[in-house]
Amino acid sequence: MTALVIAEHDNASIKGATLNTVTAAAAVGGDVHVLVAGFNAGAAAAAAAQIAGVSKVLHADSAALENGLAENLAAQVLAIAGGYSHILFPATASGKNVAPRVAALLDVAQLSDVTKVISADTFERPIYAGNAIATVQSSDATKVLTVRTTGFDAAAAQGGSAAVDTVAAAADSGKSSFAGREVTKSDRPELTAAKIIVSGGRALGSNDKFMEVLTPLADKLGAALGASRAAVDAGYAPNDWQVGQTGKIVAPQLYIACGISGAIQHLAGMKDSKVIVAINKDAEAPIFSVADYGLEADLFTAVPELVGSL
Amino acid sequence: MKVLVPVKRVVDYNVKVRVKSDGSGVDTANVKMSMNPFDEIAIEEAVRLKEKGVVTEVIAVSCGVTQCQETLRTAMAIGADRAILVETDAELQPLAVAKILKALVDKEQPQLVILGKQAIDDDCNQTGQMLAALTGLPQGTFASKVEVADGAVSVTREVDGGLETVKLSLPAVITTDLRLNEPRYVTLPNIMKAKKKQLDTVKPADLGVDVSPRIKTLKVEEPPKRSAGIKVADVAALVDKLKNEAKVIG
Numbered sequence: 001m002t003a004l005v006i007a008e009h010d011n012a013s014i015k016g017a018t019l020n021t022v023t024a025a026a027a028v029g030g031d032v033h034v035l036v037a038g039f040n041a042g043a044a045a046a047a048a049a050q051i052a053g054v055s056k057v058l059h060a061d062s063a064a065l066e067n068g069l070a071e072n073l074a075a076q077v078l079a080i081a082g083g084y085s086h087i088l089f090p091a092t093a094s095g096k097n098v099a100p101r102v103a104a105l106l107d108v109a110q111l112s113d114v115t116k117v118i119s120a121d122t123f124e125r126p127i128y129a130g131n132a133i134a135t136v137q138s139s140d141a142t143k144v145l146t147v148r149t150t151g152f153d154a155a156a157a158q159g160g161s162a163a164v165d166t167v168a169a170a171a172d173s174g175k176s177s178f179a180g181r182e183v184t185k186s187d188r189p190e191l192t193a194a195k196i197i198v199s200g201g202r203a204l205g206s207n208d209k210f211m212e213v214l215t216p217l218a219d220k221l222g223a224a225l226g227a228s229r230a231a232v233d234a235g236y237a238p239n240d241w242q243v244g245q246t247g248k249i250v251a252p253q254l255y256i257a258c259g260i261s262g263a264i265q266h267l268a269g270m271k272d273s274k275v276i277v278a279i280n281k282d283a284e285a286p287i288f289s290v291a292d293y294g295l296e297a298d299l300f301t302a303v304p305e306l307v308g309s310l
Numbered sequence: 311m312k313v314l315v316p317v318k319r320v321v322d323y324n325v326k327v328r329v330k331s332d333g334s335g336v337d338t339a340n341v342k343m344s345m346n347p348f349d350e351i352a353i354e355e356a357v358r359l360k361e362k363g364v365v366t367e368v369i370a371v372s373c374g375v376t377q378c379q380e381t382l383r384t385a386m387a388i389g390a391d392r393a394i395l396v397e398t399d400a401e402l403q404p405l406a407v408a409k410i411l412k413a414l415v416d417k418e419q420p421q422l423v424i425l426g427k428q429a430i431d432d433d434c435n436q437t438g439q440m441l442a443a444l445t446g447l448p449q450g451t452f453a454s455k456v457e458v459a460d461g462a463v464s465v466t467r468e469v470d471g472g473l474e475t476v477k478l479s480l481p482a483v484i485t486t487d488l489r490l491n492e493p494r495y496v497t498l499p500n501i502m503k504a505k506k507k508q509l510d511t512v513k514p515a516d517l518g519v520d521v522s523p524r525i526k527t528l529k530v531e532e533p534p535k536r537s538a539g540i541k542v543a544d545v546a547a548l549v550d551k552l553k554n555e556a557k558v559i560g
Binding site for chain 2: 099107177181221239265276293
C-alpha cells in the first residue's frame, strides 16, 4: 500500500498545506510518495525530499505544468497513478480543482475535505457546513481524497531524505491556457496557517474603517486578518480573506471576531479554533454561543482599547 | 449556442440541520428545500449570457426525486428555456451525477455547462470537475468572471491568494463562485410563465447510467459541542482571561 501526495508548490518552494497532507497520507499506513509537477521546479522537488516521512519524490517538469492547469496536472497524476492505493491532495483551491478530475478519469468516487483517517478505507468528513460529521467508507480500488489541512498536523519540513526520481511529463491538453494572476499582497501570516486571526464583519462599515480599526490589533498580535462574507461582499476586505463554508477553513489558537454576527456559514469556517473571542454590541448575536470569551461592546471603542492594553 | 445548467435541490441554507438520533443521516423530513445557492448563480450567469446575445438556449437539469421539478420551475422562472428532470429515488453521489450529465451533454451538445462550485448539503465540490473529466472538456472552476469571445471563454477564478485567469476552448465546463453575480428575484409573472415551459423527465437507466453509490455512509454525528463560554465585563477582563486562563497571548 503506497500513498501519493500531490504537492502544492510555487515551483520554488513547497506550500504549507502539503505538509498536513503528508501527515494524513502517513495515517493511512504504508509508504508516502510525493509528486512535484511544475516548471523549473527542481528546488520544490528538493524541498519535498526533505519532508519527514516521505520515501520518494516524483518530479515532472514541463512548461505545460507551470501553472497547475487542471487538464494537464490531472493527466500527469493519471500517468503515474497505477500502483497507488491512495491519492491525496490538500483541500485548497488547487487541490479541489484537480482531485475530482483525477477521480473521474480513474472511475472512482472522491472524498472531499477529509478531517480524520479512521482506516485505509474509512474517513471522517464534515457535511452541511460542518453541522454534521459523516463517517464514510470507500469501496473503490484507488481512494482519491482531499485533506482538510486544519484536521492534520504539519509534517516536519526537514529531516527526510527521499530520493528524487524524474518522471516523464504529460503532454499539454491544448484546451486551456493560463492568462494571468492577480495576487493579493500581504505581509501578514497566511490566513490558513496563522496562530492568531483577527476577523471583521459588516459592522466595520467601510474598507477604511476595517483597516484602521483591525490592522493595529493584528499588528500587535502578529495575526492574520480575516473577514466575514458580508464584509467581503461590501468591499471592506479582499475576497481571499473570507472565512467560512465558501471561503477558507481556519483553526487558529485564537480567533477574534469583531462585529461578526456568526451565521452558520461563517461558523463552518472557524469553529474549530482553540479559543474564540467575540466582540459585538448585539447581545443576541449567534457568535456568542460559540465564543469562549464574549465582550458585549462597541468594537470601535473596544478594539482600540484592547490594542492599548496588550 | 446552447448552455446546460445543472441545479440541485438542497435543504435551504438558512435551516439549522439536525442529525437523526440513530446516526443514519440528517433529518430532511418537513424541512424547507431550495435551489442550491451556487446553482442560482449558475442559472443567472447563463441567462445573462443569453441577454447579451451570446447564448440562444438555456437548459436546466436536475437529478433526483420528483420534487426536483420545483427547483427546475424556479430555474425557468429565472430565465431557463426548458428543463430536464433525471428522476430517481436512489442516493446520487457526484460521480453518478457527472455520468448522467455526460450522457446529457452527448445528447444536447451544449457549448457551455455552468454548474455551482459546490452543493451546500454534501459540500463535495466535485461534480463540475468530474463532468469535465468524463467529457474531456476543459474546466474553469470557482469562476468570478466569465467572458465568451471568438470560440473561447476566459474565466477569472477565485484561488487562494487572489485571482487567476484561464482561457478555455469551447465547449467547456464552468463552476460558479459566489461573487460571479447577484441572482435576480423571480417575479410572479415569470413564475406563471415558467409553468408553461417544457419539462421532460427521463430515468438514469434511459441514459444508460449506473448510479449505484461508491461511498457508503457508516454514520452521521453531531460535531463536538464547544463548552459554553462566558461574557466578560470589559476589555481589561478580556485581556486577563486571554493571558492567564486561555494563555493564548503572551
